[in-house]
Amino acid sequence: MKYKELIAEMTLEEKASLMSGKDFWQTQDIERLGINSIFLADGPHGIRKQAVAADKLGLNAGRPATCYPTAATVANSWNTELGEKVGEYLGEEAIAQKVNVLLGPGVNMKRNPLCGRNFEYFSEDPYLAGKMAASYIRGIQSYGVAACVKHFAANNQEERRMSIDTIVDERTLREIYLTAFEIAVKEGKTKSIMSSYNRLNGTYTNENQHLMNEILRGEWGYKGVVITDWGGTNDRLAGLLAGNELEMPTTGGETDQEIVEAIKSGRINEEVLDECVDRLLDLIFTTEKPFRRPHVEFDVERHHRVSQKVAEESIVLLKNEGNILPLKFGKKVAVIGDFAKDARYQGAGSSIVNPTILDHTMDCFEESGIVSIGFEPGFERYGKKNQKKIDEACELAKKADVILLYLGLDEATEAEGLDRHSMKIPENQIELLDALHEVNQNIIVILSCGSAVEMPWISKVRGLLHGYLGGQAGARAILRVMSGDVNPSGKLAETYPLRYEDSPSFHHFPGNEASVEYREGLFIGYRYYDTADVNVLFPFGYGLSYTTFEYSDLQINKNSVSFRVTNTGDTAGMEIVQLYIGCHSKDIFRPKKELKGFEKIFINAGESKMVTIPFDEKTFRYFNVQTNQWEIEAAEYSIMIGSSSADIRLLGTLYKEGTGAPIPYEKEKLPTYYTGKTNKISEEEFETLLGRKVPVSTWDRSKPLGYNDIIAQCQYAKGGLARIGYYLIVFAHWYLRKVGRRDAANLIMMSIYHLPFRGIARMTGGVVNMPMVDGILMIANGHFFKGFSHFLRERRKLLKSRNPKSEVVG
Missing domain, CATH: 2.60.40.10 (Immunoglobulins)
Structure with a gap:
């Protein structure tokens, strides 16, 4: 161990305290020994350091940072040197914002086109994903901060991600779902890895000895830190034994005490804890070094230009009938589509970046040399039909030589925590395309979305540029490709099937209630189609x-x-x-x-x-x-x-x-x-x-609800209050979507509907502990008065333990 002498100076309680967060974004500190907190922040394609205090969880606005193209976009560049450059600029901004650990890149495979987080992942191919990830890691870590590769492993859907059991054979696991991580560890030398929420063949990933000890640390020789996804702990002691150092966020000391008691009782050898502490200390001390230098702000304009260069090299030209592109000099173009006015440039969820600058198409025409005769939105962004907007767009289209039609998926469709329902572009956009085709056939579609979509309409367009999610400078980058200033060089890092039903995992996504079976085995993406x-x-x-x-x-x-x-x-x-x-x-x-x-x-x-x-x-x-x-x-x-x-x-x-x-x-x-x-x-x-029977894939409704059952299962609860609560959640989700507040509706699905009961404790920073969750479960299981009194009793105990001199009322 590197820090054996320092560890010897710690009390057992101090060592255990390092194993979970100080708050939602920082590690614990031990002031008397000179051990400082380090800060972790979301950052696959830009730093999302929340502007609010570190003791607040949620998808709050981050401090301004450069929003680079998402991983799905940069993967289309197939340029590892470019990936490393993105990493370097991310590392520089991490230093400027005093972030020690950048939570990215994500290297999960695109097993299915509908995974809601595909925009954050590189590819359906593990070799390409691994090489791109390693390049990002080298760039980020060249500044002395740490990358955190995620989500380890076999986390390829968002629905029920905190409870789903991924059933996959060993060969498929190794060749498809672990190879990118292997490259990230061996070639990228990542300093940290984030474990995923899901079970893997029956065991939660951060407790999985085969995954964490035999493969990650044994075969790959990984010496870094394993960090849980936020609220991803099931059994803290099992996680510790599997070499999971850091549980995030804080649990208010609850799981630290579990570790202390387990060591005192002899259930866990103290040397296991010491080794975990040693690895965490190495992460803390090595990522502190860059901050000893004078603070320097990053050059906002220079980083914006780099973001544009990355976007330019990642744009994919998919169709160019009659060489309609690049646009000939003097051609009059009509710009149609809501995404031209307000660019769709990133995904939704924990990766949302507050951009330093944001280019919009209509503001960039003058410098592009393309002559625009006007703009019409053409459609409602979130799918509502509007014939007036279609008619106005058609009137403009009649006057143009060429139509630049901006189509895509809205921000609420591609988001963390939920999967897409189909591969289709919204119907109101297709109706617009059909109407425009009747008045002017010279249509160039510019797609803005982070994942594969069906295109039964492609015969009606002469040109098709896919910008994916191009970051804050993506709109200008697309115009530079259309004008011919940039020769497009991107290529797809994923296959586009003719229809969703053709995809190999169509029959087994997102699985049944309790598990998802990877029956297609090795044959995902082009491996299957070819x-x-x-x-x-x-x-x-x-x-x-x-x-x-x-x-x-x-x-x-x-x-x-x-x-x-x-x-x-x-x-x-x-x-x-x-x-x-x-x-x-x-x-x-x-x-x-x-x-x-x-x-x-x-x-x-x-x-x-x-x-x-x-x-x-x-x-x-x-x-x-x-x-x-x-x-x-x-x-x-x-x-x-x-x-x-x-x-x-x-x-x-x-x-x-x-x-x-x-x-x-x-x-x-x-x-x-x-x-x-x-x-x-x-x-x-x-x-x-598999070499074994597949587990039962449905929830056992005969058993009482437990820690790992999700809130959605309250629909089967014995307790009437729990069933009412379930229907209120469903109604709130429906109502918010109805009134157009889709982001809030999505948040309900992500943070409540699919949350396991244990997550109530794991995600509240110690406000609710597991004994209080026991009371909630009693209520859900039909014992209202017993559960309610138990909850209040445990709440009093919790408050008294934190402030023993005060009397707790209520």
Whole structure:
């Protein structure tokens, strides 16, 4: 241990106190030993340090900070150098705002297009997500502060996220859902990791010995700190034994006392606590160092320009019929769509950034050189139909050469705490598009949203630019692409299916009441669509340019692949070259192709460049569930160089010696997995893959409600008051949506409806403790008077323990 002598000076109570927060955003301090508090803040794409005091929880406004494009956007750049640059600027702003730990980036896989938090995650591919995350981490930590990679692990939906049990086989867990974290730990060297809310195969992640000790600390050699997601503690002692150092937010000392009593009784060895304290002290002391230097404010304008550069390189050109883009000089354009006036530039929830500057499309036309003849909103932002706005937009469209139509998803649709209900753009926007198409067919759609959407309307547009969520400078960046000042170079980091029903997890998202079964296994995203031969709208890795590229001269050796790329157009541009690997052996089921390398290169018109992509430890590996380790199958492998997963330009083969591991599967028992058509897997076949029975996926309504049951289950409660409370919550949610207060309605779903009863204690900063929750549960379970008196009695005890000299009344 690094701080053995310091730890020896601490009392048991002091050591235990460090294991949970001082308040909602700070760690505990021990003044007599020179141990200071450190500050943690949300920050996947910008610092969200709340302007209110640190002892207040909630989605309050943060202090002004640069709002960079979200992770889903920057992933489309496929540029790790750019990711590192974003990280550096985030690190600089963290120093300016006195933030020690930045809670990001998020690297959870985009298992399903409807996950409400997909805008915060990089990709459906673990290799791309991991490489981008590692670049962010290197940038952030270059300033001496810590990144905190989240949410570890298999947290791929928002609905019931604090109680859901993710059922996934070991190979899928390792290859798909842990690989990005592995890269973040080994290559990014992240100083902290946030555990997720969910259970993983029956055990909460921060208590999961297999996940936390065997894999994270054992196999990966992780020496950093594990922090719970806010209110994510179930059993604090089990978490401590699994190496979970920091519980956030504070519990008012309640769980600290549990640790003290467990050590005094011999249930836990004090050395376990000492090791956790040692790791936390290292995080505290190393992230304090940058703040010993004189305080320096960051350059707001310079950071804004960087945000614009990042957005420009992340925009994806999806359609360009007749080269309608870039816009020809002198073309008169009509600007239509509410998102043009008020840009949609970030998601909702804990990642909301209060931007230092905010560009809007209508304010940026003069410098773009594009001639706008006017603006009409065309539709109501939150979906309400308005024929007058459509008519006014059509009148403007008749006078224009080209329509710039800004469509997308509103802020309340993509948010933390709830998933989307469909992949569709709101109907009132489609009605507008249909009407505009009747009067002017030269339509360019600019999409603003952080996740995949269906586009049955795409035949009615000639141009399609996807800006994703481009941060505070995204509106200007899009205009620079449309004017031709910037050649688009982004490519999709996720597949766009033709319709939601085509997605592999369609039948098992968001799961049933108690669990979600990952029956599709390895086959998510392009791994499924390519292997099962399912047509898609836009494949993984797809994106157009204003120039063209030719690939040639493939050379393969045992360590790398090399090839030539030539810019055959008349415009300088950037191309993202992608390496995919496919195994010829049929002994072990595998996807048809998997991304194993990529590079983004700038090439002038007429110029050629040789590109070399090295093979690494992940290129040929698979996880063998029989040997319980990574193995290589002896076989011929296709070496594919593509412009997207569906556009393979060069193809070769390489024989790779194997590690001689036994075949882990009986092929005849897993026939569907060997075809890759895993969108409909029987329970029997999934259980064969798992090696065990799947748990019951519905709530047991015969049992009394307990700590880990969610408030929504009050609809089945024996206590009439609890049932009334449930219907009041449902009514409040309905009413708030009805009157247009969708953010408040969403907050009810996120912070109340899906909250486990234990969360009442874990999320209130010690105002309510677990004995008081016992009283609430008694009431819910039909024992009103007993529960109410128990609640009041425990409240008196709590207040008296904090202020023993005062008399507690009530």
